[in-house]
Amino acid sequence: MNKVILMGRLTRDPEVRYSQGENSSAIARYTLAVDRRFRRNNDGEQSADFINCVAFGRAAEFAEKYFRQGLKVIVTGRIQTGSYTNKDGQKVYTTDVFIEEQEFAESKSNQGNNSSSAASVVKPTPNPNPSAPDDNGFMNIPDGLDEELPFN
Template identity: 40%
Template sequence: MMNRIVLIGRLTQDPELRYTNSGTAVASFTLAVDRARPNAAGERETDFVNVVVWQKQAETVAQYLQKGRLAAVDGRLQIRSYENREGHKVRVAEVVAESVRFLDKANNGTSSPSATPPRPVTGSIPVQPAPRGPAGYEDDPFADDMDLSDDDLPF
């Protein structure tokens, strides 16, 4: 059996960083991914895929990715269900990322993270501010990784 998802798309909003009760970082964001073929009207449709990232990679994603950034996600599809406040069973499909690659440079043209820290989200998981890395690790480690435009991609 195999459960593997590879996506390339743009973030629809800044990642949301939270911490579990045991202190494990978890970030979530939505990736807008264009479909490969146009529809009957000749337009390309877009899928909006929920992505969850755990541990140190979650902190890195929250620190360096922002709305509009191009990212590649490699992971697995997870379907989970829960009961909402009205008592209805809700099923959620999301990609649990094993690897997230930053495919473009920051919007502001610099390799430093945004001046404002990621906004924590309130909810059932206690919220704590994202810790800052040690000196020397402030720069985006993926800033010079690739220099691609959308025209360079084969799809």
């Protein structure tokens, strides 16, 4: 199985091109800076990997419209390797993530803050008087609890 999940910040705005022909399609290329879990340097500085990503079609158009440098995103896709010979006759090896899904990793209000912290998570407040489970092992949900939940 070839499946990759990454969360990182765009190093620059996506570069979008359109294929030639009758059925032209968008192709977006961008690079994600993905923080490493552990620090590499002794000075405690965070290190990152820079991962090349390629999106096609509607995903590429979405990236062109909404993705900007510094934006934190989550992408899933597959790794594809390749090679080519450059102008100097040297063989160059490539590794790209071909995007299958992409989404925002932080709220709009946090986008201006380029810290490396993860997006804030809403934690539900515990119910001070939980109901006892019924005979089937399910808890009864009290009336009016719907207004307290962060989702519908």
